[in-house]
Amino acid sequence: MSEKMKLILSDTNLNIKPQNDTTFIDLSSLKITNCVGCFGCWTKTPGKCVIRDDAVKVYPLIAKSDRVMYISRTKYGGYDTVMKTMLERAIPIQKAFIRLVNGETHHVQRDVLPKSATIIAYGEISDEEKEIFKDLILRNAYNMNFTDYNIIFTSEEMLEETVRGEVLKWEK
Amino acid sequence: MGKVMILNGSPRAPKSNSKIYSDIFRKYCKLDTEYFNISKTNHIELCKKIGEFSDVLVVFPLYADSLPVTLLNFLKNLELNPPEKKPVISLLVNCGFIEYQQNDIAVKMMEQFCKKNEYKMGSVLKIGSGEAILTTFFNVLVKMKIRRLAYSVANKKYKTFTLTMPLSKRSFIKASTKYWDNYGKNNGVTHEEMDTMNIES
Numbered sequence A: 001m002s003e004k005m006k007l008i009l010s011d012t013n014l015n016i017k018p019q020n021d022t023t024f025i026d027l028s029s030l031k032i033t034n035c036v037g038c039f040g041c042w043t044k045t046p047g048k049c050v051i052r053d054d055a056v057k058v059y060p061l062i063a064k065s066d067r068v069m070y071i072s073r074t075k076y077g078g079y080d081t082v083m084k085t086m087l088e089r090a091i092p093i094q095k096a097f098i099r100l101v102n103g104e105t106h107h108v109q110r111d112v113l114p115k116s117a118t119i120i121a122y123g124e125i126s127d128e129e130k131e132i133f134k135d136l137i138l139r140n141a142y143n144m145n146f147t148d149y150n151i152i153f154t155s156e157e158m159l160e161e162t163v164r165g166e167v168l169k170w171e172k
Numbered sequence B: 001m002g003k004v005m006i007l008n009g010s011p012r013a014p015k016s017n018s019k020i021y022s023d024i025f026r027k028y029c030k031l032d033t034e035y036f037n038i039s040k041t042n043h044i045e046l047c048k049k050i051g052e053f054s055d056v057l058v059v060f061p062l063y064a065d066s067l068p069v070t071l072l073n074f075l076k077n078l079e080l081n082p083p084e085k086k087p088v089i090s091l092l093v094n095c096g097f098i099e100y101q102q103n104d105i106a107v108k109m110m111e112q113f114c115k116k117n118e119y120k121m122g123s124v125l126k127i128g129s130g131e132a133i134l135t136t137f138f139n140v141l142v143k144m145k146i147r148r149l150a151y152s153v154a155n156k157k158y159k160t161f162t163l164t165m166p167l168s169k170r171s172f173i174k175a176s177t178k179y180w181d182n183y184g185k186n187n188g189v190t191h192e193e194m195d196t197m198n199i200e201s
Helices: A055-064 A081-089 A127-143 A159-171 B017-028 B043-052 B069-080 B100-117 B139-154 B169-186
Strands: A005-010 A022-026 A065-075 A094-101 A104-109 A115-122 A146-154 B003-008 B032-037 B055-061 B088-094 B121-127 B160-163
Touching: A005 A055, A005 A159, A022 A055, A055 A065, A055 A081, A065 A081, A065 A159, A081 B069, A094 B169, A104 A127, A104 B169, A115 A127, A115 A159, A127 A146, A127 B100, A146 A159, B003 B017, B003 B043, B017 B032, B017 B055, B017 B088, B017 B139, B043 B069, B055 B069, B069 B100, B088 B100, B088 B139, B100 B121, B121 B139, B139 B160
Parallel strands: A005 A022, A005 A065, A065 A115, A115 A146, B003 B032, B003 B055, B055 B088, B088 B121, B121 B160
Antiparallel strands: A094 A104
């Protein structure tokens, strides 16, 4: 694995200027179709998605990052479409094979750095939806190799300011 | 007499395990059933039809710990195009892990959808080891459980059911490795090739 990096994946364009070791990706500007569940990335071309769109540029960066920030609108207590589509397309960084993590069965990771995650969920989110989202990120932590994570709920109006504040914390 | 609409929310709907689960449900349900794949292009057509049914059974796999995008996008469209008469929504959700509880987030998200849009939630069947169970002799357990699910929907005695392979986790991991090795073998790919650490290289 080459040098570590920091990655910000956002479902919307934001006016932020992260430092050089941080890559910002506005997923809404990319062409990413949904996973078709073919298992090709596990059983035909292991580690590579058979759909050759912009997602194939993103999931290697997820694997290489030791800090990630995922910024997403939520829907029914989960990620909304743009972020969820990318996360589903990131399964080539896992293997088909199963292992035990904290006593639960999960997929084995390929060359994926353990990572510290900041998840910024925005929009109008009810208390019930917040609880579901927290449970979801706990599950993601097992499946996406998070060593630790922080969830921040914010409004659409406060999003840019919230992200700037979190990026500043990374830079300290 | 009610009528059940079965919606397959798997991205690989025609070739999916969700299709097989749906077929088993249709076999055992004493009500009339109609089956539909959710595709990218038929959301409006399905939204128009949904009001004709007393019950809907949504059958889908767990994707990245929650609802697959195929289903999520349909639900968002259904929210914008609601039927006048709302059916009861039941679920059959499966994940590849042995713990059927890993489906809980997806079920809670569906409950949120129902709550927001004033649909009544019906029965739920959560299946663990759902990728491989149909290819083992445990598929008899699948049939028994789906039969009970179908009975509960047809008789409006809505309940939550669960199912997984009755194996220890260690045995499950061994069995799943064999399952995936065979899957690769059918594509001419070895265990070692599938086990690569490389990503896009």
